[in-house]
Amino acid sequence: MFRVWDLSLMICFTVSIMFVGVEGISELPPPRNLTFKWETPFTLNLTWEKPKDLDPDCKVNYTVDVRHSQECSVTDNKRQTRRVQSTTCSWNISNVNGLCISVTVNPENCGSRKQSPSLNIILPPPTVMLVTNRSYEYSHNKLRCTWSRVGVVEDLVFYYLSPQKNTVIKCNDMKDGECVIHDTRLKEMTDMSYLFIGTYMGKAVNNTFIEEGPAHYVKLKKPQLTIQSDGHSLHFQTNQSDLEFGSHCYKYKYTYTKCDKNAQEQEVMDKPNYEVDYDSNCKYKARVQIIFSDKCGAGRSDPSDEVEYGEDRDPHLPAFLAVIIIPLIVSCCLIVSLVLLRRHKDIIFPKIPEPTLIFKDMLINNIRMPEDARSPTDGRLYVPIEEIVASKISLEPETPLLPTTTNAGITISDE
Ligand SMILES: *[C@@H]1O[C@H](CO)[C@@H](O)[C@H](O)[C@H]1NC(C)=O
Ligand SMILES: *[C@@H]1O[C@H](CO)[C@@H](O)[C@H](O)[C@H]1NC(C)=O
Ligand SMILES: *[C@@H]1O[C@H](CO)[C@@H](O)[C@H](O)[C@H]1NC(C)=O
Numbered sequence: 157m158f159r160v161w162d163l164s165l166m167i168c169f170t171v172s173i174m175f176v177g178v179e180g181i182s183e184l185p186p187p188r189n190l191t192f193k194w195e196t197p198f199t200l201n202l203t204w205e206k207p208k209d210l211d212p213d214c215k216v217n218y219t220v221d222v223r224h225s226q227e228c229s230v231t232d233n234k235r236q237t238r239r240v241q242s243t244t245c246s247w248n249i250s251n252v253n254g255l256c257i258s259v260t261v262n263p264e265n266c267g268s269r270k271q272s273p274s275l276n277i278i279l280p281p282p283t284v285m286l287v288t289n290r291s292y293e294y295s296h297n298k299l300r301c302t303w304s305r306v307g308v309v310e311d312l313v314f315y316y317l318s319p320q321k322n323t324v325i326k327c328n329d330m331k332d333g334e335c336v337i338h339d340t341r342l343k344e345m346t347d348m349s350y351l352f353i354g355t356y357m358g359k360a361v362n363n364t365f366i367e368e369g370p371a372h373y374v375k376l377k378k379p380q381l382t383i384q385s386d387g388h389s390l391h392f393q394t395n396q397s398d399l400e401f402g403s404h405c406y407k408y409k410y411t412y413t414k415c416d417k418n419a420q421e422q423e424v425m426d427k428p429n430y431e432v433d434y435d436s437n438c439k440y441k442a443r444v445q446i447i448f449s450d451k452c453g454a455g456r457s458d459p460s461d462e463v464e465y466g467e468d469r470d471p472h473l474p475a476f477l478a479v480i481i482i483p484l485i486v487s488c489c490l491i492v493s494l495v496l497l498r499r500h501k502d503i504i505f506p507k508i509p510e511p512t513l514i515f516k517d518m519l520i521n522n523i524r525m526p527e528d529a530r531s532p533t534d535g536r537l538y539v540p541i542e543e544i545v546a547s548k549i550s551l552e553p554e555t556p557l558l559p560t561t562t563n564a565g566i567t568i569s570d571e
């Protein structure tokens with residue numbers, strides 16, 4: 157009894173495995189007749205046909221792979237993939253690297269059949285690269301495109317897809333190696349399409365490029381930096397005269413050195429001002445650069461001119477002054493004044509004639525006065541202290557000398 161059960165189970169199992177295995181191996185057939193057409197210089201239209209001999213109940217859709225290379229095995233980020241239900245699709249794509257396009261059939265509701273092998277077509281690149289070194293700078297509704305032309309190319313013309321009109325137009329502000337596109341919708345564009353047409357070996361050649369939008373090539377004006385201090389901190393302030401986008405799109409990269417050290421401090425701020433602790437014994441040198449935030453695109457300004465603030469000083473100098481220099485100066489002054497005092501003590505502290513002597517002299521003078529007043533050569537004329545007359549005390553020989561004036565004179569010299 158058990159044997160019969162076992163046997164039937166085993167048969168069942170084997171048959172189901174066989175069935176699944178056979179079904180698993182069955183791939184869908186590939187699509188047919190894959191063709192391409194450039195609708196515009198930038199838009200590639202692809203069409204193909206449903207696989208032949210497909211069960212009418214079997215529903216499928218398609219995977220389209222585009223590789224920016226002639227190598228169909230490339231699986232890196234140069235590969236773009238899309239899934240579609242219809243048998244056509246179009247891509248905005250650059251032609252300069254050549255393309256490998258492959259289409260596979262996926263079962264959507266088709267029993268247990270597998271994805272088909274892919275059908276590939278390869279588009280070779282143009283015969284020559286017409287330009288190198290392409291670069292872009294965007295500012296205030298103007299996009300400046302520059303390039304270096306390759307020597308062997310003639311009659312080079314630059315076109316672009318107009319953001320306003322969505323048509324390919326020729327650059328009307330073109331110099332050799334440069335074109336400036338004016339358009340108020342530039343900054344809204346997520347990508348830009350450029351076309352170069354030139355003649356190489358007598359044949360027209362097209363090169364197309366699809367690049368990120370102008371917001372990824374923002375060129376900002378060189379900012380100005382001002383530095384102020386409130387004693388404890390140093391305030392860096394950026395003068396931004398160039399706010400074309402929202403303020404959240406700008407970042408401020410401050411770079412500064414302190415005390416002439418080689419170490420650079422760097423800080424990226426969301427605001428145009430920045431504050432650091434201020435060491436008043438240090439000279440600061442700073443620059444600012446405005447960075448266009450990756451939230452809004454990419455780009456930067458040139459770094460500002462370097463701004464200096466403060467002076468390098470020895471922080472121990474004031475203490476040194478207080479402890480050594482000032483006492484030294486004070487003692488020098490003291491010594492000098494002592495020496496001077498000694499040398500000129502006769503002037504500063506004049507010898508005062510004894511009062512008795514003065515009175516005696518005066519008496520004699522007064523007695524002699526009437527006879528000898530007009531004779532200055534008279535030996536006996538009293539000219540007591542001529543030196544004092546030269547200094548601060550003025551004693552007129554004619555006026556009668558009183559002891560009080562003499563005393564006053566001495567007090568003044570004493571001071
Ligand atoms: C591919 O399509 C073209 C027209 O689009 C047709 O002329 C050609 O016969 C088709 N080739 C195959 C193999 O189906
Ligand atoms: C280049 O592009 C122009 C304009 O779209 C087109 O008319 C021309 O056929 C293209 N030439 C080549 C060689 O691809
Ligand atoms: C591609 O071109 C064909 C006609 O040539 C058109 O029927 C189809 O809609 C186009 N595909 C796309 C995605 O525009």
Ligand SMILES: *[C@@H]1O[C@H](CO)[C@@H](O)[C@H](O)[C@H]1NC(C)=O
Nearest residue numbers: 198199245246247248317322
């Ligand atoms: C290709 O670019 C044109 C013009 O910008 C646009 O209208 C179209 O939607 C784009 N097609 C695809 C598939 O991205």
Ligand SMILES: *[C@@H]1O[C@H](CO)[C@@H](O)[C@H](O)[C@H]1NC(C)=O
Nearest residue numbers: 217218239240241262263264
């Ligand atoms: C294609 O089919 C798969 C199922 O195999 C499904 O997951 C996918 O959403 C389908 N894609 C489209 C674009 O219909």
Ligand SMILES: *[C@@H]1O[C@H](CO)[C@@H](O)[C@H](O)[C@H]1NC(C)=O
Nearest residue numbers: 287288289303304305306307
């Ligand atoms: C591209 O630019 C670099 C430097 O910017 C220069 O050395 C080089 O010669 C340029 N190439 C061409 C083909 O002009």
Ligand SMILES: *[C@@H]1O[C@H](CO)[C@@H](O)[C@H](O)[C@H]1NC(C)=O
Nearest residue numbers: 378379380382394395396397
């Ligand atoms: C910013 O700089 C511009 C010149 O670049 C000047 O005209 C303007 O007055 C400055 N603004 C401030 C706030 O310093």
